[in-house]
Amino acid sequence: MRRLAFGVAVLVVVMAAASFAQQPVGTKGSASAAAAVFTPADVSWSAAPDSLPAGAQIAVLDGDPGAAGPFTIRLKLPDGYKVGPHWHPTDENVTVIDGTFMVGMGDQFSESSLKALGAGSFGKMPQHMNHYAVTKGPTTIQIESTGPFAITYVNPSDDPRTKK
Numbered sequence: 001m002r003r004l005a006f007g008v009a010v011l012v013v014v015m016a017a018a019s020f021a022q023q024p025v026g027t028k029g030s031a032s033a034a035a036a037v038f039t040p041a042d043v044s045w046s047a048a049p050d051s052l053p054a055g056a057q058i059a060v061l062d063g064d065p066g067a068a069g070p071f072t073i074r075l076k077l078p079d080g081y082k083v084g085p086h087w088h089p090t091d092e093n094v095t096v097i098d099g100t101f102m103v104g105m106g107d108q109f110s111e112s113s114l115k116a117l118g119a120g121s122f123g124k125m126p127q128h129m130n131h132y133a134v135t136k137g138p139t140t141i142q143i144e145s146t147g148p149f150a151i152t153y154v155n156p157s158d159d160p161r162t163k164k
């Protein structure tokens, strides 16, 4: 009886080892996702969507902001670029690459409550939380979030899409 139990235990260990062996060495998780590396020179920019005030440029580094799933984009913004109070359906994680990104929380744009985020800074805007921003000098930010991404302005007059 004891011998039988030992035999079963050995079999389980052998089977576990066999299933590990089927995984290619050096890969983890899905092998379908392609690796992607970018130097700043590799990033290709185009005009940002009309949900953002005119003058911004966008680069999609990973994923698709319009589709379900994680994505990473960058936005290149001119000096004094202002985005009125708004919210997103998913968390927005912002890393400042260069320049100064001035951010405030709430549904009313308030100059005095802006926090200056310089290069290397990070900010998390939780889903559905109203926030706003303005740049000080030309500024590049990186946004990591989960799609489908959307922006809803608190004041329709701040929405560039309603100005058409």
Ligand SMILES: [Cu+2]
Residues within 6 Å of the ligand: 086, 087, 088, 092, 125, 131
């Ligand atoms: Cu935002």
